[in-house]
Amino acid sequence: MSILEKKIEDYLLGRLSDQDLAEFKSQLKSDPSLQLEVEQTKAIHDSLELEVEMDLRQDLAIMASQENTPAVVKSIWSTKWALVAVIAALVGASFWMFSTKRPAWDKFASDAYVGYDFEGLRAVDQSIFSGILEEAREGKYGSAIEGLESYLDQHPQDYEARFLRAHLYREQGNQTQARNSYKQLAQSESILWAPRASWNYLLLSIPDQWDDTAKEMAAKIKAERNHPYHDKLPQLLKYVE
């Protein structure tokens, strides 16, 4: 880093002494190229700060969801899931060895799918959801979905619950309902869940259900450089063309 670049950084972070600050400000007033350099550096710092903020926001959402899960359930649950994961890994490995090769698009769609497992409920009264989540974890998707439908009748704007419902349809193997649910959610105004829903809709549309809705969603993602799934889109489109 040059001396000037260091000075600009110190200026932006408030680290200059009073004297240095006065001198720098005086220099800035009379030097348009320095003004531009400062503006660019500030824009870079601010944009990176926004990234830090978004990461922290995600962490806080995870903390909120973990806070709502009792510690005993968490520890039993993690042991149970560890065992399930080991068994699943063994079964998966055997299946892979003896089955025919899985289509590439199917593997991609599965790997790239954004499931509900990684997200958490926000400040929702946990008593409403504890039964539903328990049923979902036990694979009782039908009952869990029924519970969610009743809940969503009263709270149609709960986008997170709508995402969970779509996810459970997929887990249940009901591709059509999953796609419909994701499609509706993708068209909502939820800043957090709509992008994820549109991505999942696209994944559930490859390779042979690539309809006009999918084309519109893909075009929108392609046009928005800051869309969360913009960078992954080209890979998905390989399975459509």
Added chain:
Amino acid sequence: MNRTNPHEDLDLVQMILSSGSTRRKAIEIIYGWSTLKENVQKYVLSNSGSEADALDVFHEGIIALDRNIRTGKFRKESTLEGYLFGICRYVWQNQRRKSQREILTDSLPDEKGDGDPEIRTMKMEERDILSKIVALLDGSCRKILSLWKKSFTMLEIAEALHLSSPEMAKKYKYRCIKKLKAELALNPHLIISLRNVDSRKED
């Protein structure tokens, strides 16, 4: 509020100024301050907010606290808890002001030393422009600069990105900043847009 240990506050500030898991640990500790969280909730609920609003405000407060500590704006004149509560009140008042609801009534006692929390509120327009700036970076540059901004050391960045040495990480970071400046020069409308947003703020 029941927390007055200045040593713990100093430790937490130091942890936030550190990188990676240490910083996250500090955030987790702060997140666990249940009395504070309850008081924020009481404040928001008694000022026409919902439980969901209260949690949002609490989260925004922590984000602003983290930023203010990392940028040196937290001057340690009050407890961390008091400072964070002040931020949360400001955040909610600001949101209410924007939605032009009825006049607020403070139902909780003032916390000593709240002062001006120096919150920077960014308009959606500004956020949108800044997101576009970050999107000019390729994946690895974005990762390097993101870790650097979170105060990861060059050694930690080198390890995270499988670079051969901290010096290499430093070189990459420098190159990425240069690259981004070059991209900004090719996209002058972004800086001009930011300038316009700034000048509207001053109006």
